[in-house]
Amino acid sequence: MFLNVRGILTKFSINQNNWMKDFYSHFCMQFYFRNVNMVLKNGLVVFLLSAAFKVNAADNGPEVQTPLGRVRGVYKKSFEGYPYSSFEGIPYAKPPINELRFEEPVPVEPWNEVIDATKSSACPQRDLKGLGPVIGEEDCLYLNIYVPGEVNTKNSYDIHFLIHGGALMNGSGQMASDSFMMDNQNVIFVSFNYRLGPLGFLSTEDNEVPGNNGMKDQVMALKWLRDNIHSFGGNPQSITISGFSAGGSCVHLLYLSPWSKDLFIRGISNSGSAISPWFLKEKPLIFAQKLAADVGCPTSPTSALKACLKEKPANLLMEQIENFMEYVHLPISPFGVVIDTWANNPFLPEHPYSLLERGKILDLPWIVSVNRDEGIFPSGYFCTDQEAINRDFLDKAHLLLDYNYTYPEKDRKIFAKKIRDFYFGQNDISEENFDKLTQMFGDRLFKSGIEISAKLQASANKESVYVYFFNYDESINKLADFFCPEMKVSGNLLSVRT
Numbered sequence: 001m002f003l004n005v006r007g008i009l010t011k012f013s014i015n016q017n018n019w020m021k022d023f024y025s026h027f028c029m030q031f032y033f034r035n036v037n038m039v040l041k042n043g044l045v046v047f048l049l050s051a052a053f054k055v056n057a058a059d060n061g062p063e064v065q066t067p068l069g070r071v072r073g074v075y076k077k078s079f080e081g082y083p084y085s086s087f088e089g090i091p092y093a094k095p096p097i098n099e100l101r102f103e104e105p106v107p108v109e110p111w112n113e114v115i116d117a118t119k120s121s122a123c124p125q126r127d128l129k130g131l132g133p134v135i136g137e138e139d140c141l142y143l144n145i146y147v148p149g150e151v152n153t154k155n156s157y158d159i160h161f162l163i164h165g166g167a168l169m170n171g172s173g174q175m176a177s178d179s180f181m182m183d184n185q186n187v188i189f190v191s192f193n194y195r196l197g198p199l200g201f202l203s204t205e206d207n208e209v210p211g212n213n214g215m216k217d218q219v220m221a222l223k224w225l226r227d228n229i230h231s232f233g234g235n236p237q238s239i240t241i242s243g244f245s246a247g248g249s250c251v252h253l254l255y256l257s258p259w260s261k262d263l264f265i266r267g268i269s270n271s272g273s274a275i276s277p278w279f280l281k282e283k284p285l286i287f288a289q290k291l292a293a294d295v296g297c298p299t300s301p302t303s304a305l306k307a308c309l310k311e312k313p314a315n316l317l318m319e320q321i322e323n324f325m326e327y328v329h330l331p332i333s334p335f336g337v338v339i340d341t342w343a344n345n346p347f348l349p350e351h352p353y354s355l356l357e358r359g360k361i362l363d364l365p366w367i368v369s370v371n372r373d374e375g376i377f378p379s380g381y382f383c384t385d386q387e388a389i390n391r392d393f394l395d396k397a398h399l400l401l402d403y404n405y406t407y408p409e410k411d412r413k414i415f416a417k418k419i420r421d422f423y424f425g426q427n428d429i430s431e432e433n434f435d436k437l438t439q440m441f442g443d444r445l446f447k448s449g450i451e452i453s454a455k456l457q458a459s460a461n462k463e464s465v466y467v468y469f470f471n472y473d474e475s476i477n478k479l480a481d482f483f484c485p486e487m488k489v490s491g492n493l494l495s496v497r498t
Contacts (some may be wrong), residue, residue, distance in 0.1 A: 060116065062087075062151050063130045066231040068409055069111035073145075074118050077147060078182040085119040085151050086178060087232075088144040092224035093217065094190045095139035096195060101310050102209045105141060105220040114262070120144060122172035123196050131322060131329075137173070138199065138314040143192035143221055146178045147232050155233030157188045158240065159225060161264070163218060165245030165271075167278065167333045169197050169321065188234045191304045192221045198291055198317050201335035202309075203284035204302035210343035211284060218250060222263040239264040246333070248368070250273025250281040252453060253337060256355045257347050268367040269299040271374060271446055273453040274352035278445055279337040282405040287324065327392070328381045330399045356453060359460035366457060366464075370450045372471045375441030382437065386429050389437070394431075401444045 062085040073087035093105040099390035100106060116341040123140035126132055130271065148157065160181075164171040173191030181189045194200060194217035203211025226236045242265045248269035254260040255267065256274055272279070281287070285308040289299040295316055309317065324334035340346045356363060382389045393400070397416035398407070407415055423440045427433060450467075458465040 003298045061085075062147075064151055064231050065113065066228045067110075068108065070114040071117040072281065074451065076179065076182075079177075079180045080183045082183060082185050083149055083181040084178075084185075085147040085149070086144075087146070088120045089117050090115065090145065091141060091370060092143050092192065092221045092332050093141040096141060096213075096419065099310065101138070101199065101314075102213065102306060103454055104213060105217050107220070108190065108224075121171070121193060122174065122175045123165075124199060124314045125170040125172075125196050125323055126318055134315040134318045139218060140193045140195070141220075142173075142267065143190060143224065144173050144178070144188040145229075145232055147184065147234075148188070151172035152230060152233050153199065156235040156238075157186065157233055158238040159229060159234050160187050160189050161222065161225065161239055161241045162189070162191045163194075163241065163243035163247035164191065165243065165247040165252045166196070168201055168214060168246045168336050169333055171196070188229070188232060190225060190229075192218075193306075194218050194221070197321060198288075198335050199314060201281070201284075201337065202288050202291070203281075203338045203340065204288050204305060205283075205285040206342050207344055207435035208302040208401075209288070210340045210346075211338040212340055212347040213349055215250065215253065215337060216259065217294075218254065219257075219259045219263065222260065223249075237265070240266045240268065242268035242270070243272065244270040246274050247281065249274055249276050250395055252366075252368070253279075253348065254367065255364065255457075256348070256352050256360070259347055261362065264364070264494055266365045269450075270369045271371060271450075273449040275356075275449040276446060277402040277406075277452055278331065278333045279336055279351070281333070281338055284335070284338050290324070291317065291320055294392070320404075323376045326371050327396045327399045328388075330378060331385075331402055332378070341343050353452070353456075353458045356460065361457060363462060363463050365466075367466045367468070368450055368454050369468050369470060370447050372469070373438050373440075373442065375438040375443070377441075379434070379438040379441050382429070383434065386431070386434070390428050400441070432448050 016277065063070055063071050063072045064087065071087055071090055073085055075083060076086045077083055091108045093108055094466075096103065096105065121140050121142050122136035123139055124134055124136040126134055162173070162176050164173060164175045166175070176191050177191075178189060178191070181217060195214045200214030200217065202209050202213075205211075215453060222239065222241075225234070225239060229236050229239075241251050241254060243249070249272035251269045252269045252272065252274040254264070274280075285302075288302075288305065290340060292299050292305045292309060295309070295312050297312070298304045325331065339347065339348050339351055350360070363406050389400075394413045394416045397403075397419065398412045401416075401419065403412065403415075419440065423436045424433060429437055454465050454467050
């Protein structure tokens with residue numbers, strides 16, 4: 001691998017038909033962080049989109065008494081036929097609606113009735129292109145718990161807590177297939193929703209809306225687990241957090257935030273780090289003011305902006321996302337994590353790079369991965385139209401490569417030309433060198449941040465840091481199909497059959 005990280009280099013082969021199950025059994029919950037670097041030839045921690053599952057035909061599902069109240073779920077069988085207890089739609093915070101919109105999450109209050117924990121949900125969102133109808137409900141702060149077999153409080157299962165991806169703009173706890181994940185019968189699997197887009201990541205650069213509420217939702221969910229997971233037979237002292245893409249970046253950010261101390265003991269970031277350029281947002285007030293103007297709200301003072309936005313329908317706010325995408329649906333994350341130094345209680349008091357460099361990070365084991373063709377998003381937009389990117393590259397590189405206000409406007413074209421010359425020389429972008437375009441996007445948007453983060457974290461911490469590179473060729477590729485099926489992609493997040 002390209003990093004010198006602490007540990008003994010060990011090759012580990014995984015049966016191709018059972019690699020996900022084997023990976024989790026061998027590493028994730030068996031103290032896989034013991035001084036081993038991984039070279040995975042045919043394995044990637046991939047979270048498959050929802051798969052079909054079988055529900056037992058029983059009138060009464062499993063019931064659990066938590067400190068907050070009772071919940072009733074259903075019995076299911078995993079992909080390979082193992083029984084497990086499923087609880088979907090357990091509230092971990094008060095609904096973030098009305099006066100609680102744009103506010104920090106508030107702990108859920110105890111309930112008297114038995115909660116029907118058989119229904120999943122999603123927060124308001126649009127598709128990756130910022131188009132299509134808005135789906136999801138604003139009352140969405142729920143988590144899902146999947147327990148091997150019957151619930152028994154005498155058990156003390158390790159916990160796998162998954163943070164979904166989706167560029168902080170879409171996705172839900174249902175992005176992971178519980179029926180597949182529960183083939184591992186030694187772990188409680190937990191997924192959840194957090195607020196997305198402007199509802200989760202709007203910031204007015206002051207204490208009106210400090211920002212990072214979607215991240216604060218994640219911390220609230222972890223606190224709920226700490227206080228309640230024992231009721232499901234889980235060990236609150238053994239929580240592994242994992243995530244893919246934006247979820248992987250969230251995992252890494254939780255190592256850096258003072259809000260998340262003592263809430264987990266290890267983490268896995270697939271295709272994301274806290275310094276991924278699309279993850280962090282500079283000058284968020286500009287985006288908040290644009291959103292306000294687009295829906296007919298005042299842009300100042302921020303108190304009036306916030307009050308007006310609270311009155312607007314959630315769907316109306318989410319429908320404005322396409323107005324922020326200036327070129328081929330980019331930037332993909334107009335609302336993201338902010339360095340909230342203006343907050344009374346900052347979630348991220350300094351730039352992640354500075355925190356990593358100074359060793360201000362939780363000293364916990366960390367696995368981080370990167371895929372060969374990370375840059376298919378957004379290179380796929382140009383798979384049938386290289387003429388467009390040849391024409392527009394110098395003018396639009398700041399959007400394509402997410403400069404994010406880090407370079408003065410007068411210098412944008414200078415840097416764009418240097419980047420283009422580095423990857424393509426004097427040649428036009430074409431089908432023959434299209435893989436270089438994917439490489440360029442992958443280097444900027446994913447790989448460089450992951451490499452820098454892993455090196456800095458390994459230098460700062462006593463606990464081990466592990467990196468692996470995924471380069472598996474898959475003939476059926478879901479993300480390539482999203483753009484154009486003829487693209488050949490290796491090692492991409494959605495390149496495994498569902």
